[in-house]
Amino acid sequence: MKQCMFGLLILSLFLTGCWDRRELNELAITLAIGIDKVEDEYQVTTQVVVPSEVSMKGSTGSTTVALFTASGETVYEAIRRMTKDSPRKIYPGHLRMLVIGEELAQEGIGKSLELLSRDWELRPDFYVVVAKDIPAKEILNVTTAIESIPANKMFNSLKMSEKAWAGTHSITLHELIADLTSDGKEAVLTGIQLIGNKEIGSSKQNVETISPAARIKYDNLAVFKEDKLVSWLTEKESRGYSDITNSVKTTVTPISCPKEGKATIEVIQSNSDVKGNINNGKPEVDINIKVEGNVGEVECKINLTKLGTIDELEKIYEKEVIEIINETLDTLQKQYKTDIFGFGEAIHRSNPKEWNKMKENWDEEFSNLTVNVKVDMKLHRTGTINNSLLEKIKD
Amino acid sequence: MMQNVKINSYQFLILVTLFSIGTSILIVPSVLATAAKQDAWIVAIFGTGIGLLVIWLFCTLAQWFPHLTFIQVTEKILGKWVGKAVSLLFVFMSFIYASSLLFYSGTFLNTHLMPNTPMVALNILMAIIIVMGVRLGLETIARSAEILILFFFVLFLFLVLFISPEVKFENVQPVYEAGTRTIVQSSLSFIEVTSVNAIVLLMIFPAFINKFKQAKKSFLIGNLIGGIVIIILTFLSVSVLGADNTAAEFYPSYELAKRINLGDFIQRIEALMAALWIIALYFKTTLYFYASVLGIAQILNLKDYRPLTIPLGMIVVVLSLVIYPNVVYQQNWNATTGIFFSYSIGLFLPLLLVVVYAIRKKQLKKSPESSSV
Numbered sequence: 001m002k003q004c005m006f007g008l009l010i011l012s013l014f015l016t017g018c019w020d021r022r023e024l025n026e027l028a029i030t031l032a033i034g035i036d037k038v039e040d041e042y043q044v045t046t047q048v049v050v051p052s053e054v055s056m057k058g059s060t061g062s063t064t065v066a067l068f069t070a071s072g073e074t075v076y077e078a079i080r081r082m083t084k085d086s087p088r089k090i091y092p093g094h095l096r097m098l099v100i101g102e103e104l105a106q107e108g109i110g111k112s113l114e115l116l117s118r119d120w121e122l123r124p125d126f127y128v129v130v131a132k133d134i135p136a137k138e139i140l141n142v143t144t145a146i147e148s149i150p151a152n153k154m155f156n157s158l159k160m161s162e163k164a165w166a167g168t169h170s171i172t173l174h175e176l177i178a179d180l181t182s183d184g185k186e187a188v189l190t191g192i193q194l195i196g197n198k199e200i201g202s203s204k205q206n207v208e209t210i211s212p213a214a215r216i217k218y219d220n221l222a223v224f225k226e227d228k229l230v231s232w233l234t235e236k237e238s239r240g241y242s243d244i245t246n247s248v249k250t251t252v253t254p255i256s257c258p259k260e261g262k263a264t265i266e267v268i269q270s271n272s273d274v275k276g277n278i279n280n281g282k283p284e285v286d287i288n289i290k291v292e293g294n295v296g297e298v299e300c301k302i303n304l305t306k307l308g309t310i311d312e313l314e315k316i317y318e319k320e321v322i323e324i325i326n327e328t329l330d331t332l333q334k335q336y337k338t339d340i341f342g343f344g345e346a347i348h349r350s351n352p353k354e355w356n357k358m359k360e361n362w363d364e365e366f367s368n369l370t371v372n373v374k375v376d377m378k379l380h381r382t383g384t385i386n387n388s389l390l391e392k393i394k395d
Numbered sequence: 396m397m398q399n400v401k402i403n404s405y406q407f408l409i410l411v412t413l414f415s416i417g418t419s420i421l422i423v424p425s426v427l428a429t430a431a432k433q434d435a436w437i438v439a440i441f442g443t444g445i446g447l448l449v450i451w452l453f454c455t456l457a458q459w460f461p462h463l464t465f466i467q468v469t470e471k472i473l474g475k476w477v478g479k480a481v482s483l484l485f486v487f488m489s490f491i492y493a494s495s496l497l498f499y500s501g502t503f504l505n506t507h508l509m510p511n512t513p514m515v516a517l518n519i520l521m522a523i524i525i526v527m528g529v530r531l532g533l534e535t536i537a538r539s540a541e542i543l544i545l546f547f548f549v550l551f552l553f554l555v556l557f558i559s560p561e562v563k564f565e566n567v568q569p570v571y572e573a574g575t576r577t578i579v580q581s582s583l584s585f586i587e588v589t590s591v592n593a594i595v596l597l598m599i600f601p602a603f604i605n606k607f608k609q610a611k612k613s614f615l616i617g618n619l620i621g622g623i624v625i626i627i628l629t630f631l632s633v634s635v636l637g638a639d640n641t642a643a644e645f646y647p648s649y650e651l652a653k654r655i656n657l658g659d660f661i662q663r664i665e666a667l668m669a670a671l672w673i674i675a676l677y678f679k680t681t682l683y684f685y686a687s688v689l690g691i692a693q694i695l696n697l698k699d700y701r702p703l704t705i706p707l708g709m710i711v712v713v714l715s716l717v718i719y720p721n722v723v724y725q726q727n728w729n730a731t732t733g734i735f736f737s738y739s740i741g742l743f744l745p746l747l748l749v750v751v752y753a754i755r756k757k758q759l760k761k762s763p764e765s766s767s768v
């Protein structure tokens with residue numbers, strides 16, 4: 001009896017997961033999905049890795065990814081319909097990018113995201129971006145240099161530019177959903193653009209030249225109201241948004257010198273703290289930004305050996321950043337009336353009772369909101385030299 | 396009847412801990428966040444406190460009859476026939492919950508790990524080890540719990556450590572927005588799952604414990620440890636996922652494990668973390684099943700409960716497949732019928748027993764107390 005049981009147990013080891021086994025050669029590993037709206041139907045495009053092309057040997061010189069497109073009344077239907085075209089089942093477990101077409105974004109993105117948040121195979125840690133001016137399908141249809149898989153290029157590019165430039169935002173699906181469902185915060189997404197000749201773009205020929213005929217490039221931030229795209233920010237406003245929402249990691253900022261010319265400040269750390277409060281029944285928001293940086297570039301004649309110069313540069317930086325921030329606030333408060341900064345949440349956190357009263361017409365309240373901005377800049381180093389070489393060059 | 400089986404108080408502590416964590420680890424954060432939003436963790440703290448009172452009530456009841464199981468106590472206090480009728484209800488509850496938990500584990504695996512595997516296969520596999528455990532007896536269950544609790548807490552520690560960088564304190568603010576009323580109301584379901592259902596442990600405690608006094612302490616401490624684990628998990632769920640997301644997810648703590656990403660290196664370990672849920676669910680189901688099998692044996696005055704395990708095991712599997720038609724039904728049943736069912740058996744029945752005992756005290760004292768009915 002005991003031996004029999006033992007035998008059964010050993011056997012059961014080999015039987016585990018029989019139903020749900022999926023071999024690697026049955027899966028179409030999808031790294032990017034694009035969703036568009038074409039005549040009342042969702043058009044879903046998937047960028048699938050061609051395994052033989054990314055392997056070390058056995059590459060035949062064709063493209064590393066293949067594109068599959070299908071339409072359907074719902075997103076799920078479209079994805080399953082893809083098996084009519086694709087030899088393998090779409091496997092989105094390694095998804096890195098979701099590109100949403102601008103037209104769909106203007107109509108509202110909520111419905112198309114529902115499947116992605118419900119399906120068990122997906123991990124909601126991929127980035128979401130909006131294709132600017134063109135359908136998402138076109139964005140996925142471009143070969144890229146350096147990173148041979150376009151989805152990886154988009155992923156890394158966004159990650160890097162967020163880290164080093166601060167005008168773009170890597171928003172994952174779960175962050176986006178949190179923004180969409182929150183009362184006191186609206187969503188933003190980074191835009192992505194196709195530049196150049198899209199006919200050549202989809203072929204491998206595109207990356208055979210030093211300067212590719214078509215390339216994909218990130219643009220500025222798209223502002224959403226509820227789940228509908230309302231407008232695009234400018235580059236400056238995108239930067240201001242990053243400053244306010246504490247998402248600057250490192251960046252560079254050109255400022256004007258005391259007299260003439262320009263200098264560049266390299267920001268190495270930036271911390272912003274948004275506090276909401278109620279003052280005499282009126283909501284108010286205080287933004288406190290603490291920045292640390294270095295002098296990165298000096299294209300004017302200033303004496304960097306003097307202590308006063310550093311102070312002066314700090315002051316100029318503070319003033320100019322406050323200007324950018326105020327400009328950003330102005331556009332969003334007066335023009336779009338959309339609280340993408342999460343000021344509503346800040347007020348909710350500090351005073352839930354008052355917030356519940358003003359929650360219903362928050363857009364109105366937001367546009368009349370008093371925002372106090374304070375920037376505190378600390379310059380630490382001036383790079384490897386002190387005074388600029390320009391000092392010695394005669395005009 | 397099997398009176399020579401004894402476990403020590405430390406083993407009992409582990410069983411209580413695993414029982415309290417059991418299903419709560421999967422579903423409680425979501426249930427609490429639905430009602431109390433970002434204050435879900437306060438509800439968990441409150442619920443743990445009240446839960447300890449319930450456990451204290453169980454201990455009080457148990458100390459009057461230190462050699463009897465709950466079934467025997469009921470018969471003793473309420474008389475033979477009324478006692479047997481009430482005991483049947485009790486057995487019915489633990490049996491229903493045993494199959495309900497099988498449904499839980501099957502659904503969980505079906506939803507997140509093996510969507511194409513028929514649930515019957517998953518449930519049979521789980522039921523086989525449950526029946527095996529119960530056949531081998533309480534001592535074996537307790538010893539395996541001693542080993543597995545180590546895995547459990549190591550994994551739990553990893554989960555807490557790895558997810559802590561993702562904690563956003565903004566998500567739990569403003570604190571105490573829900574208000575006392577909501578907090579008290581929503582704590583009912585928490586107390587039900589972690590403490591009130593622990594009435595089935597009275598089938599083990601105090602009859603099969605070697606030292607009563609220490610075991611009483613273990614009962615309280617085990618429940619407290621279980622409560623703390625749930626408090627931590629609820630707090631992490633709300634502070635990482637946000638209150639709305641926690642409420643929307645079926646299994647927020649699994650989603651939590653999905654979010655782990657340390658330097659793009661330690662990531663995608665949720666399948667490993669699923670061991671946490673399976674361990675906790677296994678012991679809770681086993682204890683329910685043990686209580687119902689032993690209960691039936693004692694009601695029918697059988698010498699040994701073992702012959703019942705296999706047939707009842709089969710029934711549990713079948714029942715687990717038909718008990719809820721779908722997951723929405725299950726959630727509604729839990730929130731409405733289940734809660735009253737649990738409270739009437741797990742709270743009002745022991746209270747009733749205490750009252751009747753107080754009235755019949757002298758009469759009961761006269762009859763010589765024997766260890767078996």
